Amino acid sequence: MGGEINGLDHDTQLKFGAWVSRSIDTVYLAATDGFVLVSLTQPGWVFLTGKSSAANPPAVKMYDLSYQSAGQDYAGMEFLVRKDEYWKVETSSGAPTVYWIPLEEVVIRP
Numbered sequence: 001m002g003g004e005i006n007g008l009d010h011d012t013q014l015k016f017g018a019w020v021s022r023s024i025d026t027v028y029l030a031a032t033d034g035f036v037l038v039s040l041t042q043p044g045w046v047f048l049t050g051k052s053s054a055a056n057p058p059a060v061k062m063y064d065l066s067y068q069s070a071g072q073d074y075a076g077m078e079f080l081v082r083k084d085e086y087w088k089v090e091t092s093s094g095a096p097t098v099y100w101i102p103l104e105e106v107v108i109r110p
Contacts, residue, residue, distance in 0.1 A: 011109040017102035024096060027057050027088045030081045034102040039076045042094035044068065050079045052087040062087075 022028060022036075036050060048065040051058040062079035075096075081087045089098050 011107055013106050013108050014103045015106050017104040020100045020102070022089070022098040022100050024089050024091055024098060027086050028100065029056075030083055030085050030087060030100075030102075032102040032104065033083050034081055034100055035078055036081060036087055036089065037076070037078045037099045037101060038089055038096050039074065040091070040094050040096035041074050045093055046075045047092045048075060048077055048096060049090040050077055050087070051090070052079065052081045052085050054085055056086045058086040058088050 017032070017034070019037075036052075038048060038050065040046060040048060045068050046066065048063070049061060050063040051060060052062050053060040062081075063077045065075060065077050067075070079087075089096065
């Protein structure tokens with residue numbers, strides 16, 4: 001495993017794929033390595049949790065955010081997910097925007 005990402009060789013590079021909108025409280029299986037980005041604008045208490053693991057439902061907290069805001073503040077988190085792992089974003093406040101950004105392989109020398 002080491003530092004390899006999906007066993008890339010010298011003829012291959014990674015690029016960010018298209019952003020895909022996702023829902024909260026839903027378990028997803030990552031078809032590629034990628035990133036989960038979450039944003040939330042809400043006054044009061046904010047609670048966001050990102051989980052990922054090989055188990056379904058995912059059990060490992062990758063990110064846990066909670067704070068109290070006096071105004072209309074922005075909260076955000078991001079975490080990495082490995083290919084073939086499950087991931088999920090949970091909240092008990094507001095309606096965050098969730099995006100999946102896959103990493104895609106691009107052949108640079110045929």
